[in-house]
Amino acid sequence: GENVEQHPSTLSVQEGDSAVIKCTYSDSASNYFPWYKQELGKRPQLIIDIRSNVGEKKDQRIAVTLNKTAKHFSLHITETQPEDSAVYFCAASNSGSARQLTFGSGTQLTVLP
Amino acid sequence: DVKVTQSSRYLVKRTGEKVFLECVQDMDHENMFWYRQDPGLGLRLIYFSYDVKMKEKGDIPEGYSVSREKKERFSLILESASTSQTSMYLCASSPQGRGETQYFGPGTRLLVL
Numbered sequence: 001g002e003n004v005e006q007h008p009s010t011l012s013v014q015e016g017d018s019a020v021i022k023c024t025y026s027d028s029a030s031n032y033f034p035w036y037k038q039e040l041g042k043r044p045q046l047i048i049d050i051r052s053n054v055g056e057k058k059d060q061r062i063a064v065t066l067n068k069t070a071k072h073f074s075l076h077i078t079e080t081q082p083e084d085s086a087v088y089f090c091a092a093s094n095s096g097s098a099r100q101l102t103f104g105s106g107t108q109l110t111v112l113p
Numbered sequence: 114d115v116k117v118t119q120s121s122r123y124l125v126k127r128t129g130e131k132v133f134l135e136c137v138q139d140m141d142h143e144n145m146f147w148y149r150q151d152p153g154l155g156l157r158l159i160y161f162s163y164d165v166k167m168k169e170k171g172d173i174p175e176g177y178s179v180s181r182e183k184k185e186r187f188s189l190i191l192e193s194a195s196t197s198q199t200s201m202y203l204c205a206s207s208p209q210g211r212g213e214t215q216y217f218g219p220g221t222r223l224l225v226l
Binding site: 006045046049099101103 | 117144148153154155156157158161163171172203207209210213214215216217218219220
């Protein structure tokens with residue numbers, strides 16, 4: 001089955017700096033890659049996603065890039081703010097069953113004021 | 114607005130008890146999922162269902178079963194709770210289709226004594 005590895009597990013940045021979180025996946029047939037943000041005590045919520053026919057996608061301060069050849073994708077947050085502090089999870093669709101997602105282990109992002 | 118609710122936010126049970134966790138979604142989604150979330154391990158899929166009375170095992174089904182008698186409701190059952198099942202349990206739902214967004218419930222934090 002699919003295996004998703006996520007790095008780093010913790011990341012601290014100064015407010016205003018950029019943050020990058022990287023994930024690799026194993027199943028070359030995976031074609032959907034969402035990113036979820038989970039604030040403390042709250043449910044995970046989708047912040048951005050990308051499909052395999054696209055190399056990059058942006059939404060304001062958030063961007064995701066996908067390298068299908070290398071089987072890795074990354075989340076980029078620019079001009080970080082304290083409210084960006086949360087756990088971020090990447091995920092990849094599982095080609096074995098059309099609706100499954102395999103999640104990475106998560107990255108605790110802390111934005112220091 | 115998609116709404117996924119779970120029957121309890123916190124639950125304390127004793128070893129050997131049968132435990133029922135319920136999840137309800139109000140968006141007529143075909144797919145429903147149960148995950149457990151543990152620090153450093155991300156979200157691991159226990160079971161999922163793509164239709165009423167249909168279920169498929171995820172990555173960690175041992176010690177769990179599920180029931181989906183109605184489209185909007187998906188129950189997770191711990192047949193005989195063990196301390197190793199102390200965890201946060203998250204339910205999610207998504208519309209039919211490959212790689213569609215999953216919407217999460219608020220989670221149930223289960224403590225097995």
